[in-house]
Amino acid sequence: MTKANYHTHTYLCGHAEGLPIDYVQKAIELGLEHIGISDHGYLKDKWVDRMNLEEYHNIYLPNIQEAKEKYGDKIEIFTGLELEYLDGYDSLYQKYYRENDYLILGQHIVEVDGIEYDLYKPMNDSLIIAYKEAVIKGMESGYFKILAHPDLYMLRYREWNDLTEKIAIEIIESAIKNDVYLEINGNGTRRAATFTKDLELTWLYPRVEFWRIVSRYQEAKVIVGDDAHYFAHLHDLAVTNAILFAKKMGITIYDKIL
Ligand SMILES: [Zn+2]
Numbered sequence: 001m002t003k004a005n006y007h008t009h010t011y012l013c014g015h016a017e018g019l020p021i022d023y024v025q026k027a028i029e030l031g032l033e034h035i036g037i038s039d040h041g042y043l044k045d046k047w048v049d050r051m052n053l054e055e056y057h058n059i060y061l062p063n064i065q066e067a068k069e070k071y072g073d074k075i076e077i078f079t080g081l082e083l084e085y086l087d088g089y090d091s092l093y094q095k096y097y098r099e100n101d102y103l104i105l106g107q108h109i110v111e112v113d114g115i116e117y118d119l120y121k122p123m124n125d126s127l128i129i130a131y132k133e134a135v136i137k138g139m140e141s142g143y144f145k146i147l148a149h150p151d152l153y154m155l156r157y158r159e160w161n162d163l164t165e166k167i168a169i170e171i172i173e174s175a176i177k178n179d180v181y182l183e184i185n186g187n188g189t190r191r192a193a194t195f196t197k198d199l200e201l202t203w204l205y206p207r208v209e210f211w212r213i214v215s216r217y218q219e220a221k222v223i224v225g226d227d228a229h230y231f232a233h234l235h236d237l238a239v240t241n242a243i244l245f246a247k248k249m250g251i252t253i254y255d256k257i258l
């Protein structure tokens with residue numbers, strides 16, 4: 001089992017439990033040596049499932065600071081955020097980059113012609129292309145250390161084809177070029193599975209065809225992220241399965257990266 005996890009949410013996003021310090025305590029119990037808190041960060045007012053700026057400043061950052069002071073001798077604690085990458089928010093990205101130890105790019109929303117589409121709704125060719133363009137722009141911005149669930153575009157697209165293959169290659173090569181870690185996501189391995197065309201069992205994400213391509217790139221850097229929304233998610237069976245999946249694929253997992 002790995003000794004680090006950098007993908008941890010809190011109650012502030014509205015779809016998870018607990019404060020940063022609660023996850024820190026749980027991580028110490030589990031014997032982790034590194035814990036990164038990375039709740040969904042604010043970009044826009046109308047979004048649900050994100051903390052607002054006031055909560056970020058008045059609850060989130062102070063609570064992580066408190067955890068660092070209280071438990072910093074037992075575990076290394078890192079302040080982070082998981083963010084979408086959208087045009088027009090550069091000053092916010094700069095601010096977050098300054099105020100955090102690391103940022104995770106987690107693209108759940110794409111904008112096409114000013115309209116937002118979320119990745120949990122049915123996808124089509126132009127939307128998965130928009131996804132690819134957004135994450136590549138995000139990685140090129142230099143703000144992000146980790147690309148969470150890079151294969152999330154397969155969640156509601158399902159069929160692996162020439163386009164999904166091409167998108168995978170472009171994302172992987174951009175991650176290598178921009179020195180971004182690709183994350184095998186534990187929240188994917190907690191979710192539904194399906195079959196590939198060759199009747200191979202795969203999660204919707206991590207998607208077996210995607211990570212098989214990753215395995216061909218020696219230079220690609222890969223981590224497993226717990227994506228914990230509940231205390232019980234920290235280094236749970238889904239995370240073990242994600243690690244075993246990487247092993248089976250011949251992918252080396254990085255552990256402590258900060
Ligand atoms: Zn979440």
Ligand SMILES: [Zn+2]
Pocket residue numbers: 082106107108148149
């Ligand atoms: Zn996510």
